[in-house]
Amino acid sequence: MEKARFHSLVVLQVKVIYCLFAALALSVVAVLDLVEARTVFAAVAAAFALALLLYALVLLLRGQQRSSPVTEWLMILGLSLFTLFGMQTHEDVVHWVYFVPGYIYFLFPFHVASYLALVYSTAMVLMVISEFDSYLRLQILFTYGACYAFAVMYALINDRHNHGLSAIVNTDPVTQVYNQYQLSLDLSKEMTRADRQTDLLSLVGIVIPPSWRVLKTEEYESRLSYLTKRLKRCLRRFDTCYRLDSDVFVVLLPHSTDAVVEALCENLMDDLEGSGRFEGLADIRLRKDSYHPEDDVEDMIARMEKESDDQHA
Incomplete structure (x- = not known):
């Protein structure tokens, strides 16, 4: 960063x-x-x-x-x-x-x-x-x-x-995490590396509650900034966080196993549920996904955003 x-x-x-x-x-x-x-x-x-x-x-x-x-x-x-x-x-x-x-x-x-x-x-x-x-x-x-x-x-x-x-x-000025364009660049590189090294590559999507989207801009951005601060505390040194255009946050986890992904999700939700600063923190939803050889960049990002659509359905 x-x-x-x-x-x-x-x-x-x-x-x-x-x-x-x-x-x-x-x-x-x-x-x-x-x-x-x-x-x-x-x-x-x-x-x-x-x-x-x-x-x-x-x-x-x-x-x-x-x-x-x-x-x-x-x-x-x-x-x-x-x-x-x-x-x-x-x-x-x-x-x-x-x-x-x-x-x-x-x-x-x-x-x-x-x-x-x-x-x-x-x-x-x-x-x-x-x-x-x-x-x-x-x-x-x-x-x-x-x-x-x-x-x-x-x-x-x-x-x-x-x-x-x-x-x-290539950063989001509100949350100071990378934007969707940078995710496309980094994900493409990591997918190539995972193919060559037969390594695991995982994504975790963080979907904000629908109730946040109806808030005033200042309050909405304040909650997003707080969420990313909590999220960064749970990341490893080489993990990276991104904000998609749909306001879904995505964590890119190279060299990751299922245990690493589960630990991230558990630590994040425990941290958010233990905080009473904002309403709706406990309603945040997580989406786990892994890279497969037949995937491309657009597919993986679309799956992260589909989770957001499902939450609003």
């Missing part, structure tokens, strides 16, 4: 550097406000600078980022409340609304950020219309619209770039 780790590390480092630069810029703003005796605004800028600095340190210490953790929700909630209610008491607060779209798209995945930005923008526009005269409305809304459009376009380009990068490294 070296390429998957490298991809994750690059994304993490970019986010940390962005946080540090943003914290530095806000520190300068805080100093300027303090010089002008605007202590309230200086305190707000310093608080957000400190929050970004702490967030960068958390990312470095944790070594990976989760999908929308509590820290990010608190930062956006604090900035949103400060701008929406602060505009009613002091007109200078309106300049902070231009930061919000960029922060939302920076801190959250694109699909989540789009909903949050739309809700915030609606509330902000209504408040600007009700609190400011027609001349100021036009300036504020035009500048905010430009900032909003820039944030959306930047986030969209970044999202597509991440998808393109994940395709290059």
Whole structure:
């Protein structure tokens, strides 16, 4: 999984550097406000600078980022409340609304950020219309619209770039396991090796519960990520995990015997059933399959996906 780790590390480092630069810029703003005796605004800028600095340190210490953790929700909630209610008491607060779209798209995945930005923008526009005269409305809304459009376009380009990068490294960006294309490549090689060495080659399919598929995207991806973390703990050093396009997970087990396959399945189910973090973990189904000389790559992948169809029938 070296390429998957490298991809994750690059994304993490970019986010940390962005946080540090943003914290530095806000520190300068805080100093300027303090010089002008605007202590309230200086305190707000310093608080957000400190929050970004702490967030960068958390990312470095944790070594990976989760999908929308509590820290990010608190930062956006604090900035949103400060701008929406602060505009009613002091007109200078309106300049902070231009930061919000960029922060939302920076801190959250694109699909989540789009909903949050739309809700915030609606509330902000209504408040600007009700609190400011027609001349100021036009300036504020035009500048905010430009900032909003820039944030959306930047986030969209970044999202597509991440998808393109994940395709290059052949990994799934959510679970950090290999994708179906990489399974086709690896399975073809292992089948050739098994034929030449008269060795055993097995697959184990992990089929998620149908109830998970109706969840919201963020919750669904969180469960898939948790499942793969549990699954990786049960694998041998040379076993490999893949996520199919149908969201069936497949473990490729070279040099495997029936006892090895059974041990993997038992360890995984014992681990999942002993965890109460998510509902439905005990409803996960496993499918065992072995390579035969008459099989080809498409046949074996189709059998793994057929298990998913059977579960939904």
